[in-house]
Amino acid sequence: MAYSDKVLDHYENPRNVGTLDKNDPNVGTGMVGAPACGDVMKLMIKVSDDGIIEDAKFKTYGCGSAIASSSLVTEWLKGKTIDQAYAIKNSAIAEELALPPVKIHCSVLAEDAIKAAVADIKAKQAAKEAA
Amino acid sequence: MSLNYFQLFDLPETFALALSTLETPYRRIQASAHPDRFVSATPTEQRQSMQLATLANEAFLTLKNPAKRAEYLLGLKGIDSLNDSNTSMPADFLMQQMEWREALEDASMAKDTASLEGLFDEMQAEGNRLTTVLTDLIDHKKDYPAASETTRKLVFIDKVCADIQQAIERLD
Numbered sequence: 001m002a003y004s005d006k007v008l009d010h011y012e013n014p015r016n017v018g019t020l021d022k023n024d025p026n027v028g029t030g031m032v033g034a035p036a037c038g039d040v041m042k043l044m045i046k047v048s049d050d051g052i053i054e055d056a057k058f059k060t061y062g063c064g065s066a067i068a069s070s071s072l073v074t075e076w077l078k079g080k081t082i083d084q085a086y087a088i089k090n091s092a093i094a095e096e097l098a099l100p101p102v103k104i105h106c107s108v109l110a111e112d113a114i115k116a117a118v119a120d121i122k123a124k125q126a127a128k129e130a131a
Numbered sequence: 132m133s134l135n136y137f138q139l140f141d142l143p144e145t146f147a148l149a150l151s152t153l154e155t156p157y158r159r160i161q162a163s164a165h166p167d168r169f170v171s172a173t174p175t176e177q178r179q180s181m182q183l184a185t186l187a188n189e190a191f192l193t194l195k196n197p198a199k200r201a202e203y204l205l206g207l208k209g210i211d212s213l214n215d216s217n218t219s220m221p222a223d224f225l226m227q228q229m230e231w232r233e234a235l236e237d238a239s240m241a242k243d244t245a246s247l248e249g250l251f252d253e254m255q256a257e258g259n260r261l262t263t264v265l266t267d268l269i270d271h272k273k274d275y276p277a278a279s280e281t282t283r284k285l286v287f288i289d290k291v292c293a294d295i296q297q298a299i300e301r302l303d
Contacts, residue, residue, distance in 0.1 A: 032220070036213045038290025112218040112219070
């Protein structure tokens with residue numbers, strides 16, 4: 001199966017690989033896994049006090065499409081509000097990377113990682129307000 | 132009517148399965164369906180024997196591997212344990228996966244074969260532990276949702292094992 005040029009570009013030069021401080025109250029972490037292939041993905045976002053995503057990092061262990069999907073979303077996330085981030089759909093990721101049907105689950109994984117990271121930051125914010 | 136893989140090998144539909152009880156019926160079918168025996172047979176018989184040999188191969192490979200066997204057995208019970216849309220594994224399990232993956236990455240970069248082998252042994256032990264858990268969940272407790280989650284974990288462990296093996300081979 002041939003990867004698209006965009007997948008290859010992200011795979012060979014992944015953007016924003018790494019981690020942020022998970023104990024930072026402004027950092028949300030999303031971890032997800034794809035049971036069909038054993039891929040694991042960790043996405044971390046740093047959110048300013050007014051709800052804008054300032055930084056995003058990822059670590060993905062999986063196939064080229066999973067790495068490309070997570071690399072792409074870290075680019076998309078910067079500058080977005082957490083609500084805009086939450087609204088990102090896997091179909092948009094799959095379309096941008098021209099993923100074939102058998103690799104659609106990689107884009108699902110990336111969407112779920114965003115949702116998990118947003119849920120984590122919202123939980124942290126709620127805990128901060130409750131304190 | 133088509134036989135399922137267990138029926139094909141005349142085995143009980145249980146998760147617990149000794150490799151030897153799988154090999155005997157597999158070899159018997161492969162011998163009976165061998166192309167050499169069908170040299171002068173009709174095209175239909177040749178095709179049927181080839182289909183049988185292919186089916187036996189698929190069945191053997193599926194039942195031999197614990198994760199695939201569990202997935203197949205749960206599938207017979209109507210449960211799709213490896214559904215793509217199910218990405219929410221337990222957080223502590225994913226955390227552990229990340230740690231193992233990072234250890235694998237570090238050891239590969241450092242060309243540290245001993246660490247890779249140690250990690251491989253740790254993974255094998257975890258795989259064996261999950262296999263024991265699966266026997267209990269499927270054959271005894273018949274707790275299929277829990278078995279489904281354990282099967283997913285085993286798929287992740289198998290993937291790490293395969294990647295460690297690849298890393299070791301690259302260093303050899």
